Amino acid sequence: xxxxxxxxxxxxxxxxxxxxxxxxxxxxxxxxxxxxxxxxxxxxxxxxxxxxxxxxxxxxxxxxxxxxxxxxxxxxxxxxxxxxxxxxxxxxxxxxxxxxxxxxxxxxxxxxxxxxxxxxxxxxxxxxxxxxxxxxxxxxxxxxxxxxxxxxxxxxxxxxxxxxxxxxxxxxxxxxxxxxxxxxxx
Numbered sequence: 001x002x003x004x005x006x007x008x009x010x011x012x013x014x015x016x017x018x019x020x021x022x023x024x025x026x027x028x029x030x031x032x033x034x035x036x037x038x039x040x041x042x043x044x045x046x047x048x049x050x051x052x053x054x055x056x057x058x059x060x061x062x063x064x065x066x067x068x069x070x071x072x073x074x075x076x077x078x079x080x081x082x083x084x085x086x087x088x089x090x091x092x093x094x095x096x097x098x099x100x101x102x103x104x105x106x107x108x109x110x111x112x113x114x115x116x117x118x119x120x121x122x123x124x125x126x127x128x129x130x131x132x133x134x135x136x137x138x139x140x141x142x143x144x145x146x147x148x149x150x151x152x153x154x155x156x157x158x159x160x161x162x163x164x165x166x167x168x169x170x171x172x173x174x175x176x177x178x179x180x181x182x183x184x185x186x
Contacts, residue, residue, distance in 0.1 A: 038059055041059075063131055065128065066132070072116050082107070082111055082171075089164075093160075097160040101164060101167075104143070105143070107171065111171060111174050112125065126141065136169045136173050139170055146159045146160065
């Protein structure tokens with residue numbers, strides 16, 4: 001075989017291998033970025049979707065939707081009002097635990113709405129929240145599940161207390177998140 005023939009074989013093979021290695025590296029980078037951004041929600045979405053590729057497509061769709069939302073930080077006055085309202089909800093827990101959990105759910109939803117999150121349904125809320133709050137999303141799901149049990153009077157007082165703790169995790173994150181103004185989108 002001549003040197004020209006060998007080069008005609010080796011060069012395309014090397015280019016193909018380089019493209020494959022680059023594609024694998026980019027795929028890993030994307031996967032790691034999504035894992036870092038979504039936290040436990042990444043694995044949950046992979047389990048729900050049945051494949052990593054479908055899950056990553058879904059997470060990418062969530063990111064695009066989130067980018068289109070007008071999520072804004074709260075003013076210091078609004079943060080103080082919400083913090084005072086939360087204290088009031090906590091204070092009523094001793095006398096009205098089920099009512100306090102319902103009020104906590106309403107307060108979290110109100111806070112989401114004021115920040116700019118759509119609140120048209122729990123599933124969509126979790127999808128929208130997952131982009132920036134993937135680490136605390138399981139708290140919200142657990143609280144919502146207990147709130148649902150509570151509405152049919154099936155939740156224990158200990159479960160209701162747990163719901164308050166779970167709601168508080170997301171509430172605190174939403175309350176303090178985004179204190180700095182976001183850069184202009186052009």
